[in-house]
Amino acid sequence: MNPEEQSKVLEAWQASARYWDKYRVLIAQMFAPLTSGLVEEAQIGIGQKVLDIGGGxxxxxxxxxxxxxxxxxxxxxxxxxxxxxxxxxxxxxxxLINIHFRQCSADDLPFEDRAFDVAVSRLSAMFFLDPVTAVREALRVIVEGGYVAFVVWGPTEANPFFSTITDVIDRFVEFPKQDPDAPDAFRFAVPGKLAGILVKADAENAIERQLNFQIEAAISFEQFWQLRTEMSETLREKMARLTPAQLPTIKQAVADAARRYFVSGKMSFPAEALIVSGRNPTI
Ligand SMILES: C[S@@+](CC[C@H](N)C(=O)[O-])C[C@H]1O[C@@H](n2cnc3c(N)ncnc32)[C@H](O)[C@@H]1O
Incomplete structure (x- = not known):
């Protein structure tokens, strides 16, 4: 990704920030299994100093x-x-008084070497400017033997939370095919891709685990539709290209496709993520 593309990515996230704030309670609930997975993988416990990269x-x-x-x-x-x-x-x-904040990019961390015990990143690695440099930076700022752990989305087919909407929209409007290395939620969905980056960055014991879970919340289809179409810049862009006449047809087609994920006033989508971890080599 060149610097121009990176600034477009950051602008898109700046535009998304208010929606991520608006839906913070639901986001915390829906993606809680990803946090638990990271905590377990990086063996985070009492008294540790933890770096969160791309904390949204x-x-x-x-x-x-x-x-x-x-x-x-x-x-x-x-x-x-x-x-x-x-x-x-x-x-x-x-x-909360044990949490500190710094505005910085993953590939240029303003911290001393070995400042933290572990580094984690939830759903952010896909947007890094230069993933190998970012992983090297994460390894540099953690102690010897410390863990770095990233969680990213698995394939779109295994994630109907996303695909139920995009599959329908893509039937109506043609979008140019994306470069598989472009910043996107599914950039690291191919098994082994992010683990390979950890190896390239000299992480020790790079491991990838598949995490299957349910994205759950007590919301209706209507609330899901609003949340998804507001939170995602890609969807906001795609929706902006639809004609007003297409919108109700698309929404109805999505509602039909999503019906089985909304039962008794509750949303429950099967989901697949990859947890990729490694350790800072002990010298
Ligand atoms: C999908 S959000 C995830 C936010 C949060 N970790 C969560 O799981 O709710 C992706 C985040 O990556 C951040 N991001 C984008 N480019 C980045 C970079 N180069 N370095 C670190 N974070 C980045 C965005 O600003 C955004 O907050």
Whole structure:
């Protein structure tokens, strides 16, 4: 990704920040299994110093701040000002004092070598400017033997939370085929791709695990439709290209495709993520 593409990515996230704030409770709930997966994988516990890379509206930083407790700490990072502001405001509302905030990009971390015990990143690695440099940076700032752990989405076919809408829209409007290395939620969906980047960045014991879970929340199809079409810049862009006449047809087709995921006032989508971890080599 060149710097121009990177600034487009950051602008898109800046535009998304208010929606990630608006839906923060649902986001925390829906993606909680991803945070648990990262905490388990990186063996995060009381008293640790944890770096969160690309923390968005605050997760997993806010959850981990409670796990490490007052003897530990969390350094939340994100390159987008709007994201940092919303996460910081939420930490303030919750009275969390062991969490610190820095606006920075994954590929240029403003921290000393070995400043943290572990580094984690939830759903952010797909947007890194230069993933190998970013993983090297994460390894540089953690202690010898410390873990880096990233969670990314698995294939779109295994993630109907996303594909039920995009599959329908793509039938109506043609979009140019994307470069598989372009910043996108599914950039690392191919098994082994992100693990290969960890190996390239000299992480030790690079491992990839598949995490299957349910994206669940007590919301209706209508609320799901609103949340998805607001939160995603890609969808906002695609929707903007539809004619007003296409919109109700598309929404109805999505409602039909999504019906089986909404039962008794609850949304439940099967989902697949990949947790990719490695360790900082011990010299
Ligand atoms: C899908 S959101 C995930 C946010 C949060 N971790 C969560 O799981 O709710 C992706 C985040 O990656 C951040 N991001 C984009 N480019 C980045 C970069 N170069 N370095 C670090 N984070 C980046 C975005 O600003 C955004 O907050």
């Amino acid at each position: 509206s605050g997760e997993p930083s806010l959850t981990i701040s409670c796990i490490v407790g007052p003897t530990g700490s969390v350094m939340y990072t994100d390159p987008v000002a709007g994201m940092v502001e919303t996460a910081q405001a939420e930490a303030g509302r919750r009275g």
